[in-house]
Amino acid sequence: MNHRAFALALAALASLTLQGAAAQGLRPSGASASGKSGLSAPSSPAARPAATPSITLPAPGADTVPRSADFIVAVVNSEPVTNYEVRSRLVRAEAQLAKQGGAMPPRDVLAREVLERIILEKVQLQQARDTGIKVDDFAVSQAEQGVARQNDMTVDQFYARLARDGMGKERFREELRNQLLQQRLREREVEARVKVSDLDVDQFLREEQKGTDVASMEINLGHVLVLVPENASPVQMAERQARAQRAADRVRAGEDFAAVAREISDAPEGQRAGGLLGLRPADRYPELFVNSTLGLSVGSIVGPVRSPAGFHVLKVVERVTAGMSTTVVQNHARHILLRTGPQLSEAAAAARLADYRRRVLSGTADFAALAREHSQDGSSKEGGDLGWASPGRYVPEFEQALDTLRPGGISEPLVSRFGVHLIQLLERREAKLTPREQREMARSAVREKKLDEAYATWAQELRGRAYVEYRDPPQ
Incomplete structure (x- = not known):
């Protein structure tokens, strides 16, 4: 299978992307344009989780593995990692990969990857505790509410679902707290490592301005998806298309796109980010999305357009050509x-x-x-x-x-x-955007790249300083 996709799937599973409880502040791209706020926070997905709590629900029975035969598979700075921990996480990883439709690696290979992820998490949690980082119960509750919203449930409904799948409330809250601790540690340790000079920005702009074709374009789209079941009847098909058309009509009439996405969209980002897919290279979007929005101005609404998954309504939120935004909201x-x-x-x-x-x-x-x-x-x-x-x-x-x-x-x-x-x-x-504003956006892009690199280096250093003893391989 694609190694990068596999690694991303593991990373997504291993860490809860706790966006609702994450840092709220300005990107540290130097002084803000108005000079009115000194807030800062990491801008890299690797260095900080994204904005809305997101967690893969355990597969039915994932956490009901008998513990009678449990044993230690590794020791991390005197803290054990048990076979039960690895096996529980492994079941969740397999469920996530299956959901994404990717090729499933051999189970022993995936188990080793999961074990290494758990080891890295334990090292980070130990470092967080040693440096005095704490997470208040209120932050955990806020993250808890965000996770429930992301799954389109109330908190009570969410915990009822978890209980059916064998995970208790206290254990889940402990996982949330641990992920928040890791997040705050990364923010403290990684952000200070990153500096962006004017020379860095100049080089970035020179490289990005070499081409203006689709291959060098970045776009940010709003997305509403109305899923169509496999083997849908003509009646079901018509009902889903009409639902998508209503969504398109509402946003064209001036309703807030994020509100419509949260109400109607079947896509994960509907609840997680108000339908926003995020600024990314055009080649990381489906070809249907790129072709449907190519040449349209920012703010344009497209759809419904049909794909094998269902009906899509798209909004052009932002467009960057050769690294330079021109018109934005x-x-x-x-x-x-x-x-x-x-x-x-x-x-x-x-x-x-x-x-x-x-x-x-x-x-x-x-x-x-x-x-x-x-x-x-x-x-x-x-x-x-x-x-x-x-x-x-x-x-x-x-x-x-x-x-x-x-x-x-x-x-x-x-x-x-x-x-x-x-x-x-x-x-x-x-x-x-003015030339100055375009330059600041370029500075943010450079910083994001450097944060990715800084996080990888920091995590490797932290792992290298830890004492890890491997025992029996996970089963």
């Missing part, structure tokens, strides 16, 4: 940040911000006034105003929160490693 937002620590827990900060939100929505308080009085971010002097921001200025978690809001809307309190935030979307517009 920008957000104008403001926020209140409360920094947490020994004197203020995440739960207490969230409760305080929830009260601010209630007061603003009821008309008894002004958001800007509260920001000036209480926010602990540099933007407080401006009433929390962050100015206009193009895609890529904020980490995906922050942008996801904005995408779920309509102008005037206020988010629920959001946890990050900086503290807890309350975000309000003020305005949204389509804008042509």
Whole structure:
């Protein structure tokens, strides 16, 4: 099978991409355009999880393996790894690979890969504990809610499903906490390693400007999928097509694409990111998507278009040719940040911000006034105003929160490693980027590449310093 796809599948399974509880802040591309916020967070998928909690549900019976014959397969700095741990994770990995439709490697090969992933996780968790990193129960609960939303369930429904498959609530919350610990460790350790110079940006721009064909194009599409079952009857086919057409009509009429995607789309990104597929090279999109949107302006809606999977509605959110964005959708937002620590827990900060939100929505308080009085971010002097921001200025978690809001809307309190935030979307517009803004987006792209490399180096160094003793091979 494709080695890269296999590795990505393992990585996706081995770590919960906890986006709802991840850092909410600005990308560290130097000072922000407005100079109003000093927040920063990693911008690389390898260095930080993406924006919405995402986890593969265990296959039925995956966690009901008898423990009577359990044994130690490895020791990591005196902490054991049991055969049960590897086997439970292995079943989940196999389920994920089967779902993706990829070729299944030999089970012993996959078991070794899973074991190595568990070893790396344990090394990172030990490092996190040794450096004093902690995760508040509130952050775990926020991640828990995000995972449930990603699976289109309430929290109670989600735990009922897990119980049927043999995983208890406490164990699941422990997994969430561990993944948050790893995330915060990576953010602390990796981000400081990455520096982007003007020479780096100049070189990137020279390389990207060599061609302007589809092969050098990057696009960000919004996506609504209405699945069509195999062997669907003509009635089912017509019903699904009509459902997709209604979605297309609603967004063409001006409804928020993210809201329509969350309500209708059967694709994972519908719940995870409001239908956004993310900025990526055109050759990483299905040919149908590229051909359907080629030559259309940002903001254009396409569809429904038919594929073997079902009916698709697409929106051109962003287009980059030769690394240079020209027209993008920008957000104008403001926020209140409360920094947490020994004197203020995440739960207490969230409760305080929830009260601010209630007061603003009821008309008894002004958001800007509260920001000036209480926010602990540099933007407080401006009433929390962050100015206009193009895609890529904020980490995906922050942008996801904005995408779920309509102008005037206020988010629920959001946890990050900086503290807890309350975000309000003020305005949204389509804008042509200035040369300076295009250069900042290029800087973000260079930083993302460097973060990938820095994370790989850091993880290798951390693994190299660990004492690992292999015992009996996993079975």
